[in-house]
Amino acid sequence: MSSIDELVQRSVMLKRELLDYSRKPRFDRAFRQEIRARFGRVVVVEDEGELSNFFDWFIQEHRLHDGRTVVDLFVEAHPKLSDAERDFLLGWRDVREGVFEVTRRDGSVLHAVNLVDDLPYRIRSNADESIFDRMPPGSYLGSRIVPVHDDWLLSGGTAVYSAHQQASAYQMAIRLAAEQPALVFHNPQRLAHAWDLQRAQHAAFVAHFGSDEITLSVDGLDKAMREYWDTHSGKPGTAPPTDLDWLDDSVESVGVIYDQQSGLGMYADYDLAQQAFADPDLMRRRRYKEVIKAYLHDDSVDPVPLQRLTARHPDNADRVLRAATGKPAFTWHEHGEQLLRKHKADWYDNSHLPRVTVFSDRLAAHIRAGHQK
Secondary structure, three states: OOHHHHHHHHHHHHHHHHHHHHOOHHHHHHHHHHHHHHHOOOOOOOOHHHHHHHHHHHHHOOOOOOOOOHHHHHHHHOOOOOHHHHHHHHHHHOOEEEEEEEEEEEOOEEEEEEOOOOOEEEEEOOOOHHHHHHOOOOOEEEEEEEEEOOEEEEEEEEEEEOHHHHHHHHHHHHHHHHHOHHHHHHOHHHHHHHHHHHHHHHHHHHHHHOOOEEEEEHHHHHHHHHHHHHHHHOOOOOOOOOOOOOOOOOOOEEEEEEEOOOEEEEEEOHHHHHHHHHOHHHHHOHHHHHHHHHHHHOOOOOOHHHHHHHHHOOOOHHHHHHHHHOOOOOOHHHHHHHHHHHHOHHHHHOOOOOOOOOOOHHHHHHHHHHHHO
16 A cells, blocks of 8 residues: 555544644634634534535634644644644645546545646545546535645545536635635746736736825725726726625725735725824824724734834834834834734735736636626
């Protein structure tokens, strides 16, 4: 039996032990927080696979308060694992999620192409290989996979789509690519293309508005952004409406920044944040303090506006942030990045990636065909 076959068989017991370990009381608080964030106070799922994939994600990918995963801690707690087993388990953090089109079967191995990143994969299962009988060439697997040497192993729940369900499989792949663009960028060609697109969009933004940073009224935001996208695409009247649902009724203006590295971002009440950094005495007013606190602590707000404002007003930054944090010894130089990394961990984890979504040729064609109907 080859080493890869041994690891595939061993993975059954390793996964069971890892699941038992993840149920320790030390993980209860983090688990409750994450399952509530994903499903709400009452967990309602359409199929068990969705819940299975959540457990899979929590164990293999979720970063705990110290930055480590449950897998990291499990490996540390089991020093008698062989080197091969340790490497195998730690490799489970490198999950590939996608919709895989089966191209052929070679015994215990499925050959498939991921619709999300457009890369080929050799996929195995630690269940009886007869499971592949319901996954013939032309079918699609919505699944998570983890590396085992140069091959990949099914992990979590797997949704199977027949060839006749191609449209459903494509829609799932489109949703994954839109919600998690990092999945696309496992493909270096897609990554390079996305950077090219982002640079072109940034240049067009500056040419259109005269700067990569503007402030617009809420009432004028949609019109201004549609005009920009129409001009950039060269196809007037085709720009989609601007999403305004995330704005509270109290917000009157929005800052729009197209950062060359971080991409396009929109920030509520950016004019108030600018005023506060220009005149820190304004932090005595509740409205200004609330805006800066939201920029610091809200994980949906990336660090770009604070990075720009502190660089623009270095002499005022500490006063503003001390008022926002309530910490008289706080300094941006010493504590700023640490605070942002705590509240915006996902952004920092993906800060090396472009912020545009790139679809494979097949998914793009499917989207265009849908729009033409």
